Each structure stands twice: as C-alpha cells, then as structure tokens.
Amino acid sequence: MNAVNYGNGVPGSQGSSRLSAPTRRERLRTSTLTEIKDEARRLLVTGGPDAISLRAIAREMGMTAPAIYRYFDSLDALVEALAGDLYIELSEVVSAAKHDAGDDPVAQIMAMARAFREWSVAHPAEFALILGSPLPGIVAFQESCDDEHHPGVEFGRPFMETINALWLREQYPTPPRSMMEERLAAHLEPLRAGHGEEVPIEVAWAFLSGWSRLYGLVSMEVFHHLRWAVSDPGALFEMELHSFVGQFTGQSDKS
Amino acid sequence: MNAVNYGNGVPGSQGSSRLSAPTRRERLRTSTLTEIKDEARRLLVTGGPDAISLRAIAREMGMTAPAIYRYFDSLDALVEALAGDLYIELSEVVSAAKHDAGDDPVAQIMAMARAFREWSVAHPAEFALILGSPLPGIVAFQESCDDEHHPGVEFGRPFMETINALWLREQYPTPPRSMMEERLAAHLEPLRAGHGEEVPIEVAWAFLSGWSRLYGLVSMEVFHHLRWAVSDPGALFEMELHSFVGQFTGQSDKS
DNA sequence: TTGCCATAGTTAACGGCGTTCATTCTCCTA
DNA sequence: TAGGAGAATGAACGCCGTTAACTATGGCAA
Secondary structure, eight states: OOOSOSSSOOOOSSTTOSTTOOOHHHHHHHHHHHHHHHHHHHHHHHHOGGGOOHHHHHHHHTSOGGGGGGTOSSHHHHHHHHHHHHHHHHHHHHHHHHHTTOSOHHHHHHHHHHHHHHHHHHOHHHHHHHHSSOOTTTHHHHHOTTSTTOHHHHHHHHHHHHHHHHHHHOOOOOSOHHHHHHHTGGGOHHHHHHHOTTOOHHHHHHHHHHHHHHHHHHHHHHTTSSTTTOSOHHHHHHHHHHHHHHHHHTOOOOO | OOOSOSSSOOOOSSTTOSTTOOOHHHHHHHHHHHHHHHHHHHHHHHHOGGGOOHHHHHHHHTSOGGGGGGTOSSHHHHHHHHHHHHHHHHHHHHHHHHHTTOSOHHHHHHHHHHHHHHHHHHOHHHHHHHHSSOOTTTHHHHHOTTSTTOHHHHHHHHHHHHHHHHHHHOOOOOSOHHHHHHHTGGGOHHHHHHHOTTOOHHHHHHHHHHHHHHHHHHHHHHTTSSTTTOSOHHHHHHHHHHHHHHHHHTOOOOO
C-alpha cells in the first residue's frame, strides 16, 4: 500500500501550489479520472457490478487497461471510489427532498423516504452496489465506518436530525423505556460517535426502526423479492409510509 | 437451450426404469452432482458468490472444468441450482423452529423470526446468494415466481399460515380498511396465486409488513449496514421483534 | 533555450476464468 | 461379444486483473 494514487490527489513534487489554480496537468488528470468513473458507472448500469472491468473501461475510452493504474490502485479501488460518489449523490437527493418539504418534520420524513425509494428504483444497479450485498472489495469500504464523515453516516444524518426535531416537538410513542435501556442503550456507541453523544434513546430507536423498515421494503422492491407477492410495490410503500408516520402523529392503526 | 441436463435428471434412452432402484450409473451421477454443489457452496462461503468457478470446483474434485457441463448447462445454472437448495434448507430450518414452538401463533412467529435471523447470520454468504442483490444469472431464478411451488413462495408459507391462524384467533389492529383496500387489495394477485385466493387483506398486510421489517433488519445486519450504528444487532433485533409481536398482543408501545 | 524528469501511456506477458469442440475411455446393454 | 451412450479429457478462444519494462511528452529549472 505504498501507492500514491487512491482515486484522486496528484502525486507530484510541488503539488497543486495555490488553491483554485489547477495546472493544466491537474485538469487533464481529474478529467480522465471522472471519465473513468463515468464509464464504470455505465458498465455497472448495463451489466451489473461484475460487468465493471478495467479492460472494458479502457476500451471504451480508447486506452489500454494498465493506464488506469495511474489513477486507481486496482479495480476494487475504482469500485470503492464509485461507491463513494454514489453515496454522495443519494445523500444529496435525499437532502434536497428534505429542504423542499417545508418545516414540518413529518412531511420531511415522508419526502426523504419517497426520494430514497425513487432514486433506488430508478437506479437499481447503483443501489445494489452501495446498499446491497457487500462484494469482496466493497467490504473495506464498509469497514471504515469509525470515520465521522463516512458517506454512510453522512447519508443518515438528515434522517436523524429530522427525527430528533420531531422528538423535541412531540414525544411520540416508543417501546417501554426499560426495554430500550436494556436492548439499545448499551450498544449505541457507534451511532453516538457519528451523530453526537447526546442523542436521546427514543430518537435512536425511531431512527433505527424506521430506517430498517424503509431499507427492507425498498431493497425488496429493487431486488425483485416482492414480485411473488405484490404487483405494485409503490402502493405498498405508500401504505407502510403512512403507517410509519402514523406512529408519530398519534393516528390510530385500528380499522 | 436444447440441452438435456438442468441440474438433475438422467438423460438416457430408458431412464430410471423402476422407482427406488437407481442403477449404478444413476447413483454415481447424483453423487457427483451433489459433490459439485457441495464444492460450489464451500467456495461461496470462503470467497463470496464471485468465487464460485467451474475450474476451481473441478480442480478441487480432481476433474477438469468441461466435465461439469455433463451436469450443468453453465455456471449460472449451477449457481441457480445451489440457490434452490439453499432456499429449501432455510425453509426447513424455519419450519422446524415453528414446529418446536408449540401451538401459540405468537410464539411461532417469534421462533420463526429468530430461526431466520440465526441462519442468516450464521450463513451470510448463502444469505447473500438467495436474498441479496440478484446477480445476473440469479435473475432468471427470481423471474419464475409464477410457479406456486417456487422455493420463495414455499419459504413464505409457514409465516403466512401462522399469521392467518393469528388473525382467526384475534383481530389485531391494522391500518384503516379503506387504506388497505386502496393500496393493497388491487395488487395482491401474485400473493393470492401462491397462497390461496381467500387470504384476508389484514393477513396479507401483516405478512408483508412483518416480512419486510424482518428482512430489512436481518439483511442490514448480515451486510454490515448496521455496524456504524449499533454494536449488538442481536439486541436491536430482539427489541424490534418484541415491538412487532406487541402489535398482535395488544401490548401498548407507550413508555 | 536547453535539458531533465515526473507523468501518462504503451506492449508483452502471466495466470485464471467460462465455454466449445473434437476426442478418448468405459461401462452397460442388446 | 459388438455397439453405443455416457463420462471425462486436452486444446483452444476470448475474456479478465495485474505486473513489468519501456516510450513519448509536457512543464519546469538552469
């Protein structure tokens, strides 16, 4: 691991000198870098994660495969960088939806959930790469989660903040405190390391419970694991979403 | 697709003649067949889905790769057959847990959910193969879900039956009927094709809602998508499980 | 202006992969 | 006992990631 290139960053004697004044070399380099990732994504979309190959990328770019090693240490490193970009893209989509949803936390939650589903359904291959079964090579990416600014943590932040705002406004129902203390409080170090030590246990519960429901439903739809049950997963999603936010608005579930 | 071997079945002029009297040839064939799948599973477990290769299997068996084409039409067909076996194994584990849980539907649900999680956590690679991102090649396997005896449908059956029994015993709370009629009733043809036309809408809802929660939580744990949040996913699982069955026992969620 | 050298790119090669084809061997049966 | 079906082989094709040695080039320092 003595290599100098890990996806970006220019190896060079003097480096980039002044900020906001990239040299010609640097511009060419970043241009090639993003072209590689764009081509990788195109392959991902058309043929799945396994279709991403250095040779195919190079062929499409009019290059030879070994040239890509000037930009990435390995195919895995390239895929990892692509996964990071996709995480950021998804985060921005979700955050934008939140900002467009007004001030009501419940409306914000619904907007974020819908944006998440829509992006996922529209980009199944990308979803599989960042939120599906971790391929060997993506594993390393998952491991580095102690970082406070890990894309995964960053992605969860707007959800967390909204649920926190909601809790401050009204104390929605939760499982018994005793159960949360016993089953949850002792195991929240990772979450609190990323989102602040003071996050209330009720917020942590609502976040984890809600996120796992959202993730389960969406990934079953994206992976076609619902096809045997339901012909319109979107309608099921809407129902579950209303049922979920109903918890917070105190709306009864009784028929 | 004019090939005769699709995983089992002996191509031959006379075939297997009398039942329960397999010829020597047949015995050797099925023995080799299962040895191939066993080796494939070993590779799956140690190196992930991509590590399954005909050449590695053959090497380990003291054979050459083309010989495997006597037993499977392609690598994809082999993986598909393996996935079918794993589905059956998981189904049996879950069914066994149900039968060991006594007569109470709620106890049965908890036992099945725990069995599902335990198998999944103990066999992450197998879980990824059958319940994770569908690789190209597994897609075909997912498509054939119109079959009433598809392994996926078969796997869901004990869950469905238990929730049905529960509904017959006590009418647990559900979302408003109007919402279920609108969002669910019109899209349940696939489920009813597999599990009977007469399944009540409340049972379908509870099944889908519960299964997606279970699947979401377990797959996040198996895929390490919870590592940044919680250090003991098992405790979170227990809490969610209690919270879920609490819906059915009328237990309040208020702290 | 000249000369240097880091950088970007090339070709060739290695080993591994799925798959096909022609061929050989072996066992069962008619 | 002869023949044929089935099992397995070796060689080959075209992919793949990766490494190593090599060449061309553009920008900076003397």
